[in-house]
Amino acid sequence: MMNSLRNFVEKAGWPRVIIGLFLIGLFVMAPFVRVRVDTSISDTLVRFGMNGVMVLAMVPMIQAGCGLNFGLPLGIIAGLLGAVTSIEIGITGLMGVLTAMAIAAPIAVVLGWLYGQLLNRVKGGEMMIATYVGFSSVAFMCIMWLVLPYKSPNMVWGYAGTGLRTTISVDGYWNRAISDILSFKLGNFFYCPTGMILFFALLCFVMWLFMKTRVGTAMTTVGSNPEYAKAAGVDVNKMRTLSVILSTVLGAIGIIIYEQSFGFIQLYMGPFYMAFPAVAAILIGGASVNKASIFNVVVGTILFQGILTMTPSVINSLIETDMSEVIRIIVSNGMILYALTRAVKVKS
Secondary structure, three states: OOHHHHHHHOOOOOHHHHHHHHHHHHHHHHHHHHHHHHHHHHHHHHHHHHHHHHHHHHHHHHHHOOOOOOOHHHHHHHHHHHHHHHHHHHOOOHHHHHHHHHHHHHHHHOOOOOOHHHHHHHOOOOOHHHHHHHHHHHHHHHHHHHHOOOOOOOOOOOOOOEOOOOOOEEEOOOOOOOOOOOOEEEEEOOOOOOHHHHHHHHHHHHHHHHHHHHEEEEEEEEHOOHHHHHHOOOHHHHHHHHHHHHHHHHHHHHHHHHHHHHHHHEOOOOOOHHHHHHHHHHHHHOOOOOOOOOHHHHHHHHHHHHHHHHHHHHHHHHHOOOOHHHHHHHHHHHHHOOOOOOHHHOOO
């Protein structure tokens, strides 16, 4: 028994065991501080489905040796362009979400290709360059959201008739269009976004299959041993660029999934820090800067979003005051700091 437990801890790693036990402890403590467990589980499932695809977007670049994708805002921008264009056209329901993805995907391919060309010229410093690519692209789009020729009265500023608003509601278009597929409720407090979770599971399965193909194996070889890959006839730069394109496309799809569940499209500085929670989640799940798996994505997203959901609720009830936003900032940034410190340690 002790050997089995020791083997489990060694395989999972002490950080994940401690975070997992802390999360379980929060769920156990919840009823004693008047926090509904069913509501908490429901909120965790929703946040898991909302953020899972953006965490999955980290896998291709990590496997190809491009490091953690701090340039995820590029993919998010492509997704935002697809989303606002879908609303401009006026397509509603499931077709509205699919249209947004169909518009976002080719934009993400172009941006991903350009991003990949840049990273191929800065090998060894990808993560630093990627961070500033993400920041600068978000700043540039702050100008573009004001000048792009969108005319829908549901999106533009009312007093000027031009320029997109900071926050745009998707209600009446494709709010929860994917989440509500096969969804169900138990009582008045538990809601399971079955469609969103199934969609995330489908993308995970497709990514797992892709990594088993010849191209996926070549991509992994480039990440683990680029010299061997080059000697074996693999075009290293091509595989790296392909991984960046895949990551950017997944980021575009991920933000659309996020928006249809959240109910709003957040423009301007909205995407600025969105790469950091995704990076932290996959590192907490057990990934390193050069190796990641679907298992790391699922475990990391559950742990990160579970802690982020439960900690403010339980602590608020304990101290009987509303400090949820402060606590959420402390917890989320604390976990991001831990994850990034771990990434630097693994790399060194």
